[in-house]
Amino acid sequence: MSAPFDTTKDAELLDQQVHAGSLVAASQWALIWHKFSRHRLAMVALVVVVLIYLVAAFAEFLAPYDPGKFDPRYTFAPPQQIHLFLTDEDGTRFAPHVLGYKSQVDPKSFRRLFQPDPEKVIPIAFFVEGQPYKFWGIWEANRHFLGPLDKADPFFLIGGDRLGRDLLSRTIHGTRISMSIGLVGVTFSLIIGLILGGISGYRGGLVDRVIQRVIEFIRSVPTIPLWLGLAAAMPKDWPPLQVYFAILIILSLIGWTEIARVVRGRFLSLRREDFVIAARLDGVSEFRLIMRHMMPSLYSHIIAAITLAIPNMILAETALSFLGLGLQPPIVSWGVLLQDAQNLRAITQAPWQFVPGVCVVVAVLALNFLGDGVRDAADPYAK
């Protein structure tokens, strides 16, 4: 077929020029990255997000203990401070350690009162042998990133909870659940959002109007009563994992609208772009048109939408768990941990139980900044 616009030839020509070095070309991704990397806050956020996901991935290794391990001697033990240098009769030397506890039970309140015991030096180190665990449920191991040399010694960097469980270990394991809730939930939302948003934007007309009404409707429903109802509706005999996935689906049933909106908007404007019209006139099949020509220019926008949707999922899980309708122990998520902080005892006597709340704030902030950065960079050709 000889048409006035033979795009293949043009492309070949362009290729030749690039290879010959007469033209400098950067892929779209390179341009996005270039713009993104100048957004300093977003770069910091990216590092933080990567770190958080690393923590989630290597939870068993990073946590000093199993999240369920309890010890009656250390109920509500306050956080220990890491000392890098040790001073004793031999002088001062580099010997990272924490101090053990002197504890006594207050006869009036029966509360265990703790004080650091300078006599009880607990040397700590990286890659120590500790409680054995199964990494990702597959590989047996017993090395922990950081911990006491003697695994019988107490090690509570951010304190203990009401059963004397290590809050750090629990928060680290909670990271895995909470962060993956965001990720997996967004994947579900993405699938629904892409399909419906895509159809809506590409087809237009009646289909578009119907889908738009549905989106409008879902957005007008106050989410909390809806979640409450759905969460209360979950069969109570479901194992925790099943509940976890059900909650994901509930969250994403509402979360997809934003992604659909973004996708539709982009499709609507792309439809009128020259290269799409050209491809259509070229007789490119519809599927190929969408997948090959339209989608690539959507990726960055989708990434931005996803990044901004994850924090909402995390906050939603926290709220549901707080209301007692989300995840249940023995599953540990930030929301489940924060449930423990929802009482006056935590506020007055064990404020370290709010640490998972700080994690929520940091994660949500980082994801928001990251999403902001990606959104700004998504259109590398804008000024």
Added chain:
Amino acid sequence: MKHLRVAALAGISFAALASGAAWAQEYQQSPALDGLDLPSVAERVGSEPRVVTPVSEVGKYGGTFRGGMVGGNDRNMLFTYFGYEPLLSWDADWSGEVFPNIASGYTASEDSKSFTFTLREGMKWSDGSPFTADDIAFFIEDVLPDEKLFPTKPGWLTVEGELPTIAVASPTEFTISWTKPNGLFIINAASVYGVQLALLNKAYCSQFMPKYNPDADANAKAAGVADWAEHMTNMCGVGIENIQRWRNPERPTLEAWHITEPYVAGATRVSFERNPYYWKVDTAGNQLPYIDGLSISVNAEAQTLLLSVLAGEIDYEVRHTANTANLPVLAEGTEAGNFYISPRESRVGNSLAVSVNLNSHDPVKAEIFGNKDFRVALSHALDRVAIIDTLFLGQGTPQQVSPREGTPFYNERLATQYLEYNVDEANRLLDSIGLDKRGGNGFRLAPDGSPLVVNVAAVTALGANADAAELLVQYWQAVGVDARFSAQDRTRFYEEKTASQHDIVVWGATSGGIDVFIDPRDYFPFSTESNFAVDWAKYYIGDGGTEPPDYVKEQWALYDQIKGTSNPEEQAALFQQLLEITADQFYQIGISTAIPGLAVVSNNLGNVPTDTPTGWIHPDPGTLNTEQFYFKN
């Protein structure tokens, strides 16, 4: 022969009558009633008011009592605080003896088939109308037999399905009888259940019944409800636990305070005013109650109520926030909140009852759970001292589920067997009953080689139960039992165990004192609350179920014998026989002696006793005579 105890009671009431008459001119009333258009105090309290001896001193009139409710329908807070006015009553120490209250005395027939009560001369309802034996007869003859008002009859008022009959001899004397013995009737009449007998004012409540008022049905329709029975329930609160008891300000009552701001959904505060016709006086002739009014807040969450307590906005709290978990916070807040922590004695049989399902519908599990050695092994696998330290702030000592030491029902063997923390013994026992093979995950396999997963269920909303389950699971895993904690919602938990689909459940233990007669669920399959053998219990109550082995039937026969006599010594001896079988069978695993209770009491509130027992059947503070509480300033 009448019991000596009974004669003594009658004596007390005569003394009260005599002294009451002597004081007739000297009664005093609250200044809040001065200037109101009321008959004289002497006329209002009647000629033989109940004389209450104040706990520490004669109090002062005045003030508004501040309390708090939590959650949805918390009507029983009002009941246990201000609604305990039974015919006869228990004392604050729950010695087991019954005392005159609404009735000034009673006699029981020797065969425990009929009971004659005398009422107080001149006693009145809160609207000033006379209270007589007719009011009791109205309940026994018109209300109780009615299918709409009482579709199911309270168990303690029926003997093998038979309802009581009443004979009214005079306005102050009546006899309640059955054709068969009801040996536990008097104990029940003094319990929280006994309030039922004198709850309804015939003059007021009968207007809603077609039998007394031909327009009753039409009035109900006009009020927008389906039928007269619903209308009557709404206006009168027919049952002791009906929320409607606290709804209608016009409803006459015998209680010390009557409601002014009703307890309806959406209410944020419920208020009461003193009953000017209250029929109790103190030793100095002051008409009770001392306190003029009650103001009860309605809270969405227990934490909000706890904060109110800490802020000194609550005068007495025992129901929602006064527990071990809050003790450290409360102990540090006494000064700022101007309150003290008053010890209470919890009379339950254990801190927790861990029930292995003997009636499991899984044949493999039924075989294993039914083996006593399995339960003994699970018991030996527990480090109870560590559990007590973790969960109960170190309060209590290891014990199995058993009536409390110091009561006539204590059984040492039942209480102290298999308590030792002995992992080797646990492993040995488990090996010996065919659980010696291990699977790939290191856990024991059932004798047929299938994996043995044991679900340990607890209700998440009840923090201590769920925490306990999490710990138990770890101890049992340590002896190779693949135990898994299953956090459950209350409804689901209840449905599952009632259908006998559970493996092991963690729940509270119940009776440990004289209440073992009323609710012996922990000691033999008695009701669907006997979590270790729900199907056998169902057989007992005639609700299907499965036929149990002979030793269970023997226990049922012994319980029937207890109900056939009203002699306390005989009843206690029979109960010991029954407990021997419980000890042999080792139905349930316990952790420790009941956790001591506590109440939060404002420093300003006087006449509050300490170390008194708490519970549902012997409610706190109802049994402490809230009418003689007073404000020091």
Added chain:
Amino acid sequence: MLIFILKRVAGMIPAMFAISILAFTVIQLPPGDYVSTYAAQIAQTGEAVDSAVLANLRERYGLGENVAVQYFKWIGGIVRGDFGQSFEWNQPVTELVWGRMGMTALISFLTLITMWAVSLPIGIISAVRQYSVIDYLTTTFAFLATAVPEFLVAIVLLYISTMWFGVSVGGLFSPAFENAPFSLAKVLDFLQHAWIPILVIGLGSTAALTRIMRANLLDELHKPYVEAARAKGLPEGRLVLTYPVRVALNPFISTIGWVLPALISGELIVSTVLNLPTAGPLLLQALKSQDMYLAGAFILLTGGLVLIGTLISDILLAISDPRIRLS
């Protein structure tokens, strides 16, 4: 204008119908029913309950019927103003929803007003003084505010206000005013209590609104007409307020539609912690105890509240922008 409003109101009917189906589905989904929940509740406090009582209750509440029949009975009743009976409270739902929903609407409305009052000036300042200290401060604060779970803020603030400032715990009134008739003193007492919920609920959305106002205004400020006006020597204050702010306000108004659902959701959680006499605590309790007609009424009415809010925002928008009502 009237036609526009009528059209919008007519458009609300199918939405309301959809919400009613949704509400009913949600409350029907949980396994078991009110009666089994009730039995469990009673047993928990160590109080005994008879199985025959339960069977009787089920029959009385018509819980055994077909779901579709139950729905049409329910919706039919609602059209006549009868929301059914609350099982738990033994009271007609109608008697208790309106007061609570009224409070929810009031709190949400007050929060909305406060949000506007705060976010509008801050948004303008941070746009006009882009990259100034104020701009950075508000940006940081805005992001932080959206990241903190509301209930955490609520419980900490509740503790602080009670223990440090001696305000009576939670609620919207002091005990003395709770059941008192309306008076100026009661209003003042209300304001003394209401600032905490308003602050907590509005926090996240105020931050978001500030960002939106800032972005809208920034877009406008770079347009040629602003440059032209400035070149003509218009004072800076008047310059910004006369045109750019007015134009930037339009998209700002349209945000009510999505702010309102967020507000009501937030209100539900916060009110549980703060023990407010609003719909939240009752709805949560009703859902937990499967008191279905009560829960259904609340879900339905919160949906209705949002629809009305959206309607108002559409009308406001139509007033401020003729293009909308004509299209």
